[in-house]
Amino acid sequence: MKTLFIVCLAVLLFLANCQKKEEPKVQPPLSSGPIQAQNEIGLLQEAVRQEPKNVNAWITLGNMLMDNSRFQEAIDAYQKALELDPRNADVMVDKGTCYKNIGKPDRAAEEFKKAIKINPGHLYAHRNLGVVLANDIGDKKQAIKEFEEYLRLSPDTPDTQRIRQEVVRLKASK
Numbered sequence: 001m002k003t004l005f006i007v008c009l010a011v012l013l014f015l016a017n018c019q020k021k022e023e024p025k026v027q028p029p030l031s032s033g034p035i036q037a038q039n040e041i042g043l044l045q046e047a048v049r050q051e052p053k054n055v056n057a058w059i060t061l062g063n064m065l066m067d068n069s070r071f072q073e074a075i076d077a078y079q080k081a082l083e084l085d086p087r088n089a090d091v092m093v094d095k096g097t098c099y100k101n102i103g104k105p106d107r108a109a110e111e112f113k114k115a116i117k118i119n120p121g122h123l124y125a126h127r128n129l130g131v132v133l134a135n136d137i138g139d140k141k142q143a144i145k146e147f148e149e150y151l152r153l154s155p156d157t158p159d160t161q162r163i164r165q166e167v168v169r170l171k172a173s174k
Helices: 004-017 034-050 053-069 072-083 089-101 107-120 123-137 138-152 162-170
Strands: none
Touching: 004 034, 034 053, 053 072, 053 089, 072 089, 089 107, 089 123, 123 138, 123 162, 138 162
């Protein structure tokens, strides 16, 4: 299978180089549909099977699975990445987001808190923790603190106004 892939790739590269040089090489846009995504996921799964210590492959696989709402599989991929790189706050935040999406807000909050412990300035860990605390766990006081920290760290983010409105709403409902 691997040999067939390499031969096909070599033939495609050869044919691509046989084009007239004056022709612009325009590639059609990749389909972002489910078939394309499934193909990419399959390639990434094969990559991590062949190189199980490739942290970037695990992260990319996790991201692709999360983007396709395959949250439990994404959690598993992120866990493998964290076994290889246990201080990767970005992966913890993504893993937490997946936990939120499968209805496990406590686990999500735990991941966001771990990310903040490693990187106290991680914007999305604070914002996502605020969202989970406010909407899923019901800890408005701590949610306000997380949102305020998010705004303090980056007062000009695209969602600043929405987060400020959320803080006002939470304070009014205490």
